[in-house]
Structure formats: structure tokens, C-alpha cells
Amino acid sequence: MSSKNNISQLVPHGGMKKIAEKLGITSQAVSLALKGGKPGNRVVQEALKMAKESGALEAAQTLASLPNAA
DSSP: OOOGGGHHHHSOTTHHHHHHHHHTOOHHHHHHHHHHTOTTOHHHHHHHHHHHHHTHHHHHHHHHHSOOOO
16 A cells, blocks of 8 residues: 555545544545545544454555566
8 A cells, every 4th residue: 555545445435424423523624634644643543443344454455465467
């Protein structure tokens, strides 16, 4: 996972809205925080937690470790 922008791609459908509701912020604020990708940000931490729970993070790590096809 080379790009910090990929964090939002790992969040399950509807996940950004759930993060916004849980943290009491707007969906736009969630989107901006994920684009920033700072590990200490509570939005990023919540997104990573959701990605781990859904299995998306593990799948992305597995795909990233596969050799590139020729």
C-alpha cells in the first residue's frame, strides 16, 4: 500500500458515513482526513479498524505482496 489515499478504498461501503456519525463530524471532514492519511488522526485510526474488521486490509496487504505479472 504505497499511497495514503488508498485508505478510503479499504473502508467498506457506508463506512465513511459511519465514521462521521461515530465521531460527530461531517462526511466531508472524514474524506479530507483520509486524504491526509496521518496515522495519529482518529478518523484514519477508525478507518483502519474498519478495514481490519472487514478483512479488506489483510486482502490489500496480500495483493501488494504478490509479484507483478509480466
